[in-house]
Amino acid sequence: MTKQQVSIFWFRRDLRLEDNVALYHALQSEHPVIPVFIFDTDILNSLPKNDARVGFIHETLQKINSQLNVIGSSLLIKKGTAIEVWKSLFDEFSISAVFFNKDYEPYAIKRDLAIAALAKANNAVCFSFKDQVVFEELEITKPDGLAYTIYTPYKNKWLEKFKFMAPLQEYVTLNYLSNFHKNNFDFLTLQQIGFEESNIKVVPHNLTQISNYHETRDFPAIDSTSYLSPHLRFGTVSIRKLVNWAVNKNAVFLSELIWREFFMQILFSFPKVVTHNFKSAYDGIQWRNNEEDFKRWCTGTTGYLMVDAGMRQLNETGYMHNRVRMVVASFLCKHLLINWQWGEAYFAEKLLDYDLSANVGNWQWAAGTGCDAAPYFRVFNPDIQLKKFDEKGIYIRQWIPEFDLGYGQPMIDHAFARDRAVAAYKAGILK
Template sequence: MHKEPLAIMWFRRDLRLSDNAALYHALKSGYPVLPIFIFDRNILGDLEEKADARVSFIHQALSNMQDQLLAMGSTMDVRYGTPAQVFKDLLQQYSIQAVFTNHDYEQYALDRDTAIETQLKEAGASFHHYKDQVIFEKNEVIKDDGRPYTVFTPYSKRWKATVNEFYLRSYPTHEYAAAFYKQKPIALPSLESMGFQPVNIDFPTTELNETLVRKYTEQRNFPGIRSTSRLGIHLRFGTISIRELARKVQPLNETFFNELIWRDFYHMILHHFPYVSRGRAFRAEYDLIHWRNNENEFAHWCNGTTGYPIVDAGMRELNETGFMHNRVRMIVASFLTKHLLIDWRWGEAYFAKKLLDYDFAANNGGWQWAAGSGCDAAPYFRIFNPYLQTEKFDPKGVYIRKWIPEFDSLEYPSPIVDHDVARKRCLQVYSAALKPGGQAPE
């Protein structure tokens, strides 16, 4: 056992050494700081795809952090197992006085952290956690009467009225780097040792394209051009700082800046309305909808063979790259829920498996918005017309032809449903469920 008293910095969704709230407080704690990361069996065991690009991304980010720590005479201690077992082992190996980590807002994470805090207290160690992945959380932006906002526009106005330099300033972790615990390098477990395979994919850079940000308002809806930052995966895993990014983009483009506020909004919703994490609609009456849930049509949607080019292009982009353009995400979600009358939870789960930047709060919020069941959602009678969406946002078919090489040939399938028929059916099913006295499906 290492007898020297120390603190642990438990990295999760904050895979960087710079501008990290919990790391800053750990390094100032007066104890040498041992950085750890846990490849959580409880999470990885649920992943069907063993060539999961997100696991490779995490491993790559940890390798980059390890290089930085080795240069300072320290090392990451990366473990594979359940958090309870890993901390049991760490408590036997080290004289742990305190554990520092940043907030995670999903239900599994909340339950996990409660259990670990109890485990640590029983061993005489304290547990400290901080806000890091959002600018405002929980009750920091609420109405005057203490209730949470459920509509984005007034929330964003209060958010902007509240934010100032204090909330956007960085934590100067580099000033306290000497406090990292010094010991011999500990090798990271390989992906193969955990049952995963490396993925050969070019992950987006962390560099901000300022020209793109300045043009974001005019160009963001056109999937055929490079109009979005692709920083979602870095925000998801914390390889960039939300505070640093907000400072950079605020003077460049308000529309882009608003996208960062949407992240806070959905995390706030998850905190105040935790039932959405249990598969329930934000607006309870939408749980009365009688979904068709045709498995064959769902397979066509997943595979990008619906016969609706803009939908198919989006799904093929997602399947191949783990990314989908924001405008197209709305189109494919509307198509699944409104044209095919397939439960939004099916689409939510598919995105959860495929998206590199998957984040429960934003994914759930986006899907419920598309289905009409969410906070600040589109009304149920707003049904995207895929053909009109194509005319507006991919008029020359640049995006479509990129992902559907057979588009101009007889090999491309016919539509699996007629738009006008699907629209009328959707309006009938939704209105029947949402009228007073509607009954839940059996």
């Protein structure tokens, strides 16, 4: 008996039905669409069994599945390596076309090339689309066609090009939901995937909290952030909707969205930044990499209030305020002379909004080794940062309840640490 021909839409970093570019095109293909999500063991095997991000993905997929159930369809959940799962899909279904949105990380690029080759070998056509960014890869370049490595000219070019596109087109997928394949696939539980519930949860995003973003964003005690970052990371919100909103509401918030795309372009153009300094002149720095010092930083017991509050917030919630992220990152690299890669790896393990390009970009910025980075002799003073941005100690008391009982002494003197860092950087910079 001849199998029914189908198209496959592959969910990845775009966990929503509305305003989803590849899904929009898939639903207008000539065959019914089976939506698929793969819990990729090449990624999962390195994660703890109670990883909150896996729980959030699973919860989001359940919501999508419920939406699909209303129209007589469902989401096909698979677990395994991407290539093995796709081999099984081609065995199980007569697939004429595969649709997915692009991902620009090194692992994803390699994976998608392999899947495209597999599709071709099975006489299926692969279609990939730009969805998680406004401008991708090398759409924003210098006049010579090379990637920008300085943020401000990149931003100016981004805004200049955006003017001719505003408002951004949003893709009304909801008009075509009847084109989903009619099915009733079993939905795998979190336990069947090999994970368990986490006590840490992703907070719903809230745009109304950022109307005064430009005035309040540096003060961690003021709950004025949008909590959008995990939702952007996993695509539960559309970047086009956000940019169309931000361009009329808050220019500073829009700049943060542009930073996100700048770091994505850096990662795409210079993939070495994942494991190496962007500025190779800094390769000669002799890091101390003291494991006991690192442990105190991780656990929020350095004796510096803003550093400790930030690390405790991260460990307990998976979030950390952006101003505080800069302080704790500078402290690790400059005060403790610990390689930024140690901090980047710890954030990758803990952050709900972990995004490779932004995490690497921001850590190298703090360390002074990245593109458009702070100069090496710039060393944040955690006490001055505390006085400027949490003078009444509201944020500190939230995460360090023992503060008023008398807090411990700093593990290292700031002036000594600053002088040591500047000397180490100066001696380590390759001429």
